[in-house]
Amino acid sequence: MNAATALKTLRSAALERVGSLAVPTTHDEAWRFTSLAALSRASLHPVVTPTPLVLADIVQWTILEATQRLVFVDGVYAPLLSASNATHAVTVCTLAQALTTHPAAVMQHLGQYAADPQQRFTAQNTANLFDAAVIVAPRGLSAAAPVHLLFIATQPNVSSYARTLVIAEEGSALSFVEDYVALTEGSYLTNSVTEVVLGANAQVQHTRLQRESLQAFHIARCAVTQAQDSQYHGVSIALGAEISRVETSAQLRGTGAHCALDGLAHIAGQQLADTHTCITHAQAHGVSRQLHKCIVADAAHAVFNGRVQVHPGAQKTDSAQSSRTLLMGPKAQVNTLPQLEINADDVRCTHGATVGQLDSEEVFYLQSRGLSPEAARSLLTYAFAAEVVARIPVASVREQLQEEVLQHRSAIV
Amino acid sequence: MILPNSPVLLEVRNLHANINGTPILQGLNLTMRRGEVHAIMGPNGSGKSTLSKVLAGHSAYEVTAGEVLFEGANLLALSPEQRARAGVFLAFQYPIEIPGVGNSQFLRLAYNTVQGARGKEELDPLEFDDLVREKMKLLEMRPEFLQRSVNEGFSGGEKKRNEILQMALLEPTLAILDETDSGLDIDALRIISHGINQLASVDNALLLITHYQRLLDHIVPDFVHVMEHGRISKTGGKALALELETRGYDWTTQTAAEAVS
Numbered sequence: 001m002n003a004a005t006a007l008k009t010l011r012s013a014a015l016e017r018v019g020s021l022a023v024p025t026t027h028d029e030a031w032r033f034t035s036l037a038a039l040s041r042a043s044l045h046p047v048v049t050p051t052p053l054v055l056a057d058i059v060q061w062t063i064l065e066a067t068q069r070l071v072f073v074d075g076v077y078a079p080l081l082s083a084s085n086a087t088h089a090v091t092v093c094t095l096a097q098a099l100t101t102h103p104a105a106v107m108q109h110l111g112q113y114a115a116d117p118q119q120r121f122t123a124q125n126t127a128n129l130f131d132a133a134v135i136v137a138p139r140g141l142s143a144a145a146p147v148h149l150l151f152i153a154t155q156p157n158v159s160s161y162a163r164t165l166v167i168a169e170e171g172s173a174l175s176f177v178e179d180y181v182a183l184t185e186g187s188y189l190t191n192s193v194t195e196v197v198l199g200a201n202a203q204v205q206h207t208r209l210q211r212e213s214l215q216a217f218h219i220a221r222c223a224v225t226q227a228q229d230s231q232y233h234g235v236s237i238a239l240g241a242e243i244s245r246v247e248t249s250a251q252l253r254g255t256g257a258h259c260a261l262d263g264l265a266h267i268a269g270q271q272l273a274d275t276h277t278c279i280t281h282a283q284a285h286g287v288s289r290q291l292h293k294c295i296v297a298d299a300a301h302a303v304f305n306g307r308v309q310v311h312p313g314a315q316k317t318d319s320a321q322s323s324r325t326l327l328m329g330p331k332a333q334v335n336t337l338p339q340l341e342i343n344a345d346d347v348r349c350t351h352g353a354t355v356g357q358l359d360s361e362e363v364f365y366l367q368s369r370g371l372s373p374e375a376a377r378s379l380l381t382y383a384f385a386a387e388v389v390a391r392i393p394v395a396s397v398r399e400q401l402q403e404e405v406l407q408h409r410s411a412i413v
Numbered sequence: 414m415i416l417p418n419s420p421v422l423l424e425v426r427n428l429h430a431n432i433n434g435t436p437i438l439q440g441l442n443l444t445m446r447r448g449e450v451h452a453i454m455g456p457n458g459s460g461k462s463t464l465s466k467v468l469a470g471h472s473a474y475e476v477t478a479g480e481v482l483f484e485g486a487n488l489l490a491l492s493p494e495q496r497a498r499a500g501v502f503l504a505f506q507y508p509i510e511i512p513g514v515g516n517s518q519f520l521r522l523a524y525n526t527v528q529g530a531r532g533k534e535e536l537d538p539l540e541f542d543d544l545v546r547e548k549m550k551l552l553e554m555r556p557e558f559l560q561r562s563v564n565e566g567f568s569g570g571e572k573k574r575n576e577i578l579q580m581a582l583l584e585p586t587l588a589i590l591d592e593t594d595s596g597l598d599i600d601a602l603r604i605i606s607h608g609i610n611q612l613a614s615v616d617n618a619l620l621l622i623t624h625y626q627r628l629l630d631h632i633v634p635d636f637v638h639v640m641e642h643g644r645i646s647k648t649g650g651k652a653l654a655l656e657l658e659t660r661g662y663d664w665t666t667q668t669a670a671e672a673v674s
């Protein structure tokens with residue numbers, strides 16, 4: 001079967017699944033804290049004409065360290081805004097190009113990991129899979145510069161798809177930034193699916209930034225699969241969207257794999273940010289670490305569900321999960337739930353969750369040094385977020401975010 | 414030191430303060446002039462720390478009577494940050510740890526905030542770095558402390574040194590040192606005392622709140638006050654501190670009772 005046919009089959013199978021699945025409601029266990037009522041009320045249509053942006057429009061999001069960049073505007077690839085180099089050792093290209101340069105690799109992996117039969121949004125994305133951002137790091141190559149994948153929403157009332165496939169071949173090392181931004185303050189839907197494949201001994205640093213419009217809907221799925229001795233580090237920052245949901249799964253299929261998931265949701269107003277993760281230790285000697293922090297102001301609502309599965313035979317698994325939430329006011333809410341399913345007996349799995357407010361003694365200490373209560377609260381909130389922001393491996397992104405958190409907008413009515 | 418005709422810096426008159434409805438300060442009077450070093454000693458529960466918190470403006474304490482004038486103006490009308498900008502500094506007994514905030518960043522922010530309030534020049538990170546390293550030498554603090562989070566993982570002595578470093582940077586007019594000596598070993602005490610002595614001038618004043626006489630061997634006070642049951646029961650010179658050390662706090666209560674009867 002050739003690539004084009006295989007792709008068609010992938011799409012039509014997904015379309016069938018879409019037909020058989022309902023949009024999740026709060027009656028569904030996996031969505032019980034996250035209502036999509038606002039999304040159902042929105043009238044969204046596919047983009048007709050993508051906005052013709054120029055480089056000046058996107059300069060604020062430039063990542064200095066990145067030498068290759070793919071830009072998608074309203075879900076459509078924008079070649080004039082992108083910068084990729086065919087002679088570069090790391091392949092960064094669209095699906096069409098990847099099917100000519102790496103057809104076997106692409107079709108071997110595309111759609112194989114984000115393939116949950118019950119997932120309607122993922123199925124919808126796959127049913128509309130005509131293009132994608134593809135990154136391939138060849139065997140043994142250690143790429144110093146991060147790759148930037150920039151998805152820009154410019155039009156309200158549009159629903160668009162973002163699709164990414166990252167293949168880190170055996171022994172390679174790669175860093176990429178998956179970046180969702182907006183040039184509109186209106187309501188729209190981004191349905192994103194990302195698959196990351198790590199070969200044996202490969203290392204991937206994945207920075208995920210979500211800075212959508214405050215009225216937007218962002219529904220995302222990230223599926224990571226790891227071969228033996230591979231290392232995956234994901235840092236996910238959620239700042240925007242009226243409703244955002246990111247489901248990340250990491251399958252540690254080979255022995256000795258290492259997975260670190262760090263997350264920060266920093267929301268205010270009436271925002272809802274839902275993070276669901278699932279780390280599966282299928283083999284022995286795997287290590288997983290997770291730190292998820294939420295800062296919830298005004299009447300916003302954060303949801304965190306961190307699942308860790310340890311299969312029989314996954315002996316010497318070493319897993320630690322920590323969820324920390326800062327509630328900024330009496331109306332802020334969080335639902336945080338660790339879920340451990342342990343089926344091996346020689347393992348170490350820890351988890352902990354704390355929910356608290358800003359310490360008034362800390363605020364007083366800073367006031368006694370001349371800071372206003374607002375400046376004190378701002379600094380302490382920054383300090384809370386800093387632990388996760390500090391883990392972003394790309395310096396310019398880290399610094400930009402530190403600034404953004406420090407200047408963070410106050411109450412949104 | 415006591416200077417003739419030195420202006421009054423702080424006047425506390427008949428100060429009464431509660432916490433959660435419980436009276437702690439019960440008619441405290443204190444006058445401090447520029448250039449002076451005052452020490453307040455007293456048994457646990459006498460209200461020493463409460464006095465420092467009330468002067469700094471901690472919201473948990475309610476002032477029910479009395480007044481506090483700082484440089485002639487009503488101090489109690491000011492918020493904690495206004496008092497800090499006006500030149501009041503409190504070195505905490507238990508300095509707060511602020512993980513995630515770099516010490517250098519915090520110190521620069523505090524410095525620039527107070528400088529700005531005084532209409533003076535603020536410093537950028539490089540300029541500030543030169544300044545803070547200079548001040549750190551005074552307290553024999555290693556530069557690594559700048560990279561760490563504020564007070565996180567600092568030993569007791571290191572936290573207290575960080576407090577005095579802030580005092581050195583903010584150059585307050587009135588520095589209240591709340592049990593700065595507690596938990597310090599002899600070397601740390603020596604270093605911190607030396608630093609404080611260097612910072613004392615004819616224009617500012619120090620209020621040392623201490624449980625132990627030992628500090629006063631290093632920072633010689635002009636006045637020693639004994640605090641009991643929320644008020645000052647006795648005032649004397651350095652010799653009073655030595656008497657208390659020998660005889661204990663009950664002695665002052667007894668002598669006061671004897672005086673009455």
